[in-house]
Amino acid sequence: MESETGAFLEGPRLEIAGAAEGPLAGLRFAAKDLFDVAGHPTGAGNPDWARGRPLPARHAWAVQALLDAGARLVGKTVTCELSLGILGFNAHCGTPPNPAAPGCLPGGSSSGSASAVAAGLADIALGTDSGGSVRVPASLCGLYGLRPTHGRISFEGVCVQAPSFDTAGWFARDAGAFARAGAVLLGEPAAAPGQGPLLLAEDAFALADEAVQAALRPQAARVAALLGGAPRPMALGEPGELAAWGSQRAVLQRAEGWQTFRDWIDRVNPRLAFSVARNLGIGAALTEAQIALAAALRHRVRERARALLDGGAILCIPSTPFTAPPLGLPLHALDALSDRIGLLTSFAGLTGVPQLSLPLGQVAGKPVGLSLLAWRGQDARLLGIARALAG
Structure with missing residues (x-):
């Protein structure tokens, strides 16, 4: 029960049946709470993000693609606040458990998606990766996870953080389900490994x-x-x-993040965890x-x-x-x-x-x-x- 309540958003579980037939028929998937699901609020890990916003009228592209392929949506999962985190904690929603390393952080910001898959509550799960938010929880929770080529998978219907970094990726426990989901999301099946160094x-x-x-x-x-x-x-x-690349990547990502959230912060004055507000402030101060x-x-x-x-x-x-x-x-x-x-x-x-x-x-x-x-x-x-x- 700890894994079930911690990985998914609180409240009644959102479930949507997929197509009757398709390459993903019989598989369950979860979606990070950055992905729109028609008729349901997208919370982005912040208590004020959905306030004043209309409910999504349609599913995010990736959610719709998995449903059309026969997978069943079994819930939306916790994310680090505004996707601004890499270790998986959220001051508002709580920290999803790490079933592969009990008592430890799951990695973020796609923490709930990784937690749900690692616990066996979903076969695959959608996440986003800007600074490592699929790769890191995949590593810490013992999963397959892909950050795809930037722009390869449509980001339509997903909360933006830093557009030149944002990607939509996914998790699975086994390589078969991982490849099946990839064939749908990438639009091509897994290729031969090939030869090369x-x-x-x-x-x-x-x-x-x-x-x-x-x-x-x-x-x-x-x-x-x-x-x-x-x-x-x-x-x-x-x-x-490598140290220079790390610091300068942070500069660009924080600068873009501030541009993304600035108008919303000005308009709403939202509740923000200290670490999130601090990093946004750093982005605002960049020259x-x-x-x-x-x-x-x-x-x-x-x-x-x-x-x-x-x-x-x-x-x-x-x-x-x-x-x-x-x-x-x-x-x-x-x-x-x-x-x-x-x-x-x-x-x-x-x-x-x-x-x-x-x-x-x-x-x-x-x-x-x-x-x-x-x-x-x-x-x-x-x-x-x-x-x-x-x-």
């Missing part, structure tokens, strides 16, 4: 705890063997670049020069991604630098953990390439994900790798 980013691995590295390196070798070789050690950036510098760096990162991946290579990094942190940590400790995560999630966010988190690692009984990144548009190939690894 697996680039193992040593500087990204060095950011992870030693136990996480030890758990993931053998799994990276499995992926490399599937692709026809051994891991090829390399550096993702020059010394110190045009700071934003221009971050945008210039983004161009450098995108060219780096093209050089590494456009020829068919797959990049391998840890999804998160650690397993699920315990509940009850003070805010300064949570901030430090969020900053560490951002060092690993910023590459895909800045470049728009797809990133898949695979539930392949275990450390002291808690899951941790291995991430694979490909060039833009190669989402289906990543799904094919996931399916092939699962046998």
Whole structure:
């Protein structure tokens, strides 16, 4: 019952039957409370977001696509407030439990969606990923999760945070359901894994705890063997670049977030948790020069991604630098953990390439994900790798 009440929004459970037939018939799905469901308020994890807004007249594109494919909607799930969080807590709605690591944070901001799937209350769940909000909970809850190529899946009917970063993704416990959902959402089935080098980013691995590295390196070798070789050690950036990418990604995302929510804040004066209000305030204070510098760096990162991946290579990094942190940590400790995560999630966010988190690692009984990144548009190939690894 803890998992059931904590993952979903409070109140009567929202359920909508899917089409009588379809590729997802028999599967249950949940949707993060950023996705519109016709006739029901979209709360975005904030008690004042829906106030004064008309009820959605139609489902978000992704919700409708899954219903049309035969899946049954079994509820809307808790999100970090305004999707501005990476560890999964919400001061208003509560923190969804992590069934894969009891007593620990689930990761966010798609925390409720990951929690519902990990608890077996849904087979697949929709989430969004701007700064890591599918990849991180997938890693901490032991799930498959994809941040697709930016713009690949329609964001119609989804609450925007930072438009140049926002993506719609999904979770599943098993590779089969994950690939089936992907075929619907991406509009193409999982592709063959293909052959090509697996680039193992040593500087990204060095950011992870030693136990996480030890758990993931053998799994990276499995992926490399599937692709026809051994891991090829390399550096993702020059010394110190990953830290710069993390900080400048935060600049751009916060600047866009402030632009998104500014008028609503002016009009409504909403209730906001301190950490959310603080980060919005940081975005409001950014100068045009700071934003221009971050945008210039983004161009450098995108060219780096093209050089590494456009020829068919797959990049391998840890999804998160650690397993699920315990509940009850003070805010300064949570901030430090969020900053560490951002060092690993910023590459895909800045470049728009797809990133898949695979539930392949275990450390002291808690899951941790291995991430694979490909060039833009190669989402289906990543799904094919996931399916092939699962046998």
